[in-house]
Amino acid sequence: MDNQKREEGARRVPFWRSLRVKYAMTYLVIVAAVVVLLNTYPVMVTQTLAYQSKQTSLQNQASVLASALATGPEALTQEGATKTVSLLLGSLGVTRVVVTDPNGLVLCDFQEGSQRSDTAGQYAMIWEIVTALQGNDVFRSEYEDGALCSRAAVPVTYRSMTQGAVYLYEYDAQQGALLQSIQNNLRTISIVICVVTAAMGVVFSKALTRRIALLLRGIHTVRQGEYSHRVTVKGGDELSRLADEFNELTGRLQTTEEVRRRFVSDASHELKTPLASIRLLTDSILQADNMDGDTAREFLIDIGDEAERLTRITEKLLTLTRLDTAHEIHTGPVDVKTVVERVEHMLTPLARAAEVELKLSLQSGCIIRATEDDLYQVAFNLMENAVKYNLPGGTVTVTLKQEEDQVILLVEDTGVGIPEADLPKIFDRFYRVDKARSRAAGGTGLGLSIVRDTVRQHGGTVTARRREPEGTCFEVRFSCWTEKGGEEP
Numbered sequence: 001m002d003n004q005k006r007e008e009g010a011r012r013v014p015f016w017r018s019l020r021v022k023y024a025m026t027y028l029v030i031v032a033a034v035v036v037l038l039n040t041y042p043v044m045v046t047q048t049l050a051y052q053s054k055q056t057s058l059q060n061q062a063s064v065l066a067s068a069l070a071t072g073p074e075a076l077t078q079e080g081a082t083k084t085v086s087l088l089l090g091s092l093g094v095t096r097v098v099v100t101d102p103n104g105l106v107l108c109d110f111q112e113g114s115q116r117s118d119t120a121g122q123y124a125m126i127w128e129i130v131t132a133l134q135g136n137d138v139f140r141s142e143y144e145d146g147a148l149c150s151r152a153a154v155p156v157t158y159r160s161m162t163q164g165a166v167y168l169y170e171y172d173a174q175q176g177a178l179l180q181s182i183q184n185n186l187r188t189i190s191i192v193i194c195v196v197t198a199a200m201g202v203v204f205s206k207a208l209t210r211r212i213a214l215l216l217r218g219i220h221t222v223r224q225g226e227y228s229h230r231v232t233v234k235g236g237d238e239l240s241r242l243a244d245e246f247n248e249l250t251g252r253l254q255t256t257e258e259v260r261r262r263f264v265s266d267a268s269h270e271l272k273t274p275l276a277s278i279r280l281l282t283d284s285i286l287q288a289d290n291m292d293g294d295t296a297r298e299f300l301i302d303i304g305d306e307a308e309r310l311t312r313i314t315e316k317l318l319t320l321t322r323l324d325t326a327h328e329i330h331t332g333p334v335d336v337k338t339v340v341e342r343v344e345h346m347l348t349p350l351a352r353a354a355e356v357e358l359k360l361s362l363q364s365g366c367i368i369r370a371t372e373d374d375l376y377q378v379a380f381n382l383m384e385n386a387v388k389y390n391l392p393g394g395t396v397t398v399t400l401k402q403e404e405d406q407v408i409l410l411v412e413d414t415g416v417g418i419p420e421a422d423l424p425k426i427f428d429r430f431y432r433v434d435k436a437r438s439r440a441a442g443g444t445g446l447g448l449s450i451v452r453d454t455v456r457q458h459g460g461t462v463t464a465r466r467r468e469p470e471g472t473c474f475e476v477r478f479s480c481w482t483e484k485g486g487e488e489p
Contacts (some may be wrong), residue, residue: 005081008447031197035190039183046182055139061092062137066166066240069099070158077118081107081164089113096169098144100124102162104133124167128153147176211239218246260445277306324383331458333481334370334401336407337362343379344398348389355392358383362400366407368478370458378454378462379409381447382474386413394471402480409476418472423464427452451476 069076081099085108089097096111096295104123109116126134128138132153141150149171156164211233218231227250233243281303287294344358351358368375386396390413399410418426427448455462460478 009415028198028201031194031201035194039186039190042182042186046179050179051141051150054141054148054150054175055152058138058150058170059139059154061094061156062152062166062168064088065092065097065099065168066154069156069166070163070167071444073158073161074162076101076107076156078107082115085110086115092168093170094168095171095324096167098124098126098127098129098167098169099156099164100133100167101164102133104129104165107164109180120386124165126153126167129165129167133162133166135162135387143176143179145176146180147171147173148179189265194332201377201392203209208239211243213240215243215246218243219248222253227257274311275306281306331369331371333367334372334375335362336366336368336375336409336478339372339375340379340398340400340409343376343383344391346380347383350384350394351387354387354390355394356390357395358387359397360400361398363402366400366402367481368407368458368460369481370478374454374458378451378476381451382409382411382476385447386411386415386472386474389413390415390471405480406482407478409478411476412467412471412473414467414471417466417470418464420466423466426464427462 003418030384061098061126065085068088085097085099086172087343096109098109098119099107101107106119106122106124109119128151131138132155135157137155138153139151141148143149149169151167151169153165157160160476186212192289214231214233218229221229229250230247231243233240252404262488268445281299285291285299291299340360340362344360348358383396392398394414396414397410397412399408399412401410452462455476455478458478462474462476464472464474
């Protein structure tokens with residue numbers, strides 16, 4: 001238990017490197033970027049629109065006043081400027097109006113609706129006025145102390161002659177309050193968004209990492225050998241699909257482990273039986289003091305038979321191991337008819353001894369992609385079983401034909417047949433329908449497993465079914481080999 005805790009502690013991810021923190025930090029960075037954009041872009045756009053509106057308004061007003069002052073070639077006078085500004089001051093709606101002569105001397109200065117007398121006759125040391133006297137229209141606006149302060153100046157010209165300058169200044173607290181209100185509202189919205197998104201980020205990150213932690217715990221449990229363990233992740237997202245794939249994988253692992261254990265158990269049992277027989281026979285010989293030669297010879301023949309049985313089991317186990325390793329094999333075109341005829345020639349003596357007739361109906365030109373040895377083993381195992389488990393006077397019919405892009409090999413016998421309940425299991429390793437008869441016939445319970453694995457390795461299929469009125473039919477299907485050197489699609 002202590003070792004397990006230490007192992008879990010060693011695998012634990014540091015907090016600052018955990019997925020939860022990374023997800024939360026990424027989430028907060030995105031939210032922060034959105035909040036910054038929300039607090040800058042709308043305010044900047046609003047200020048720009050306000051500046052443009054003020055620029056248009058003040059420059060138009062300044063141009064109107066300059067047009068009213070430039071009525072003739074005479075120079076501007078203090079009296080004329082004061083009179084003109086007084087007439088238009090009510091419609092201007094600005095905070096300050098300054099009119100100067102061409103030299104920058106103040107002719108009149110109105111501030112907050114009343115005329116200032118302290119600046120009359122003085123030089124107007126204002127940048128906007130100096131620039132306007134050079135023949136340029138000037139505008140400048142800025143946000144100061146909660147108000148929008150705007151300045152505009154235009155030259156007073158008559159027939160391209162600069163007679164003076166008009167300077168307007170507006171202190172707009174209402175517009176500034178509007179901008180401030182917008183900024184405050186955005187700030188409040190941003191705070192609310194930050195609080196809500198932070199809470200949502202924590203909730204989402206916990207939900208995400210909790211489901212991932214569930215998968216990690218499941219993987220750790222399966223790694224300890226608990227292949228029956230399953231995880232449940234709700235939702236229809238990628239994590240739930242990952243959990244489904246994990247459950248399917250553990251299911252296959254569980255099946256594989258059960259097959260492995262059963263295989264080891266069955267293999268041990270199959271090997272133990274001939275070994276026990278050999279041990280019993282040798283003990284009988286050793287314990288017999290006066291055993292005659294014929295009896296000893298019978299015992300030795302029995303020992304040889306059991307040794308041959310051990311050899312067959314070992315060879316078939318090695319064959320299954322080779323098939324399980326899925327090593328690369330070099331295949332090529334194989335004529336099925338030729339291979340089946342070779343098998344028929346080899347099994348003819350066995351069929352005669354068992355009083356079983358072999359009948360072949362083989363179509364020519366049935367070429368598949370495989371190896372000749374593997375195909376020989378498939379045909380030999382099926383035909384040998386059909387002979388061994390047949391009845392005296394029975395028949396084994398082997399049919400080879402081609403249907404479209406499939407090569408079909410049928411092996412049928414007239415024996416006792418296989419019960420329907422046993423048909424799905426006959427390809428399992430060491431499975432026997434009739435154990436006593438199988439051992440008596442010298443079977444190992446591995447032949448059909450080798451057939452199935454070999455056929456699958458070459459992309460084919462093998463099935464078994466009951467034959468009417470009696471016996472069993474095995475059907476093997478392979479894809480045809482084309483003249484171009486490959487399998488048909």
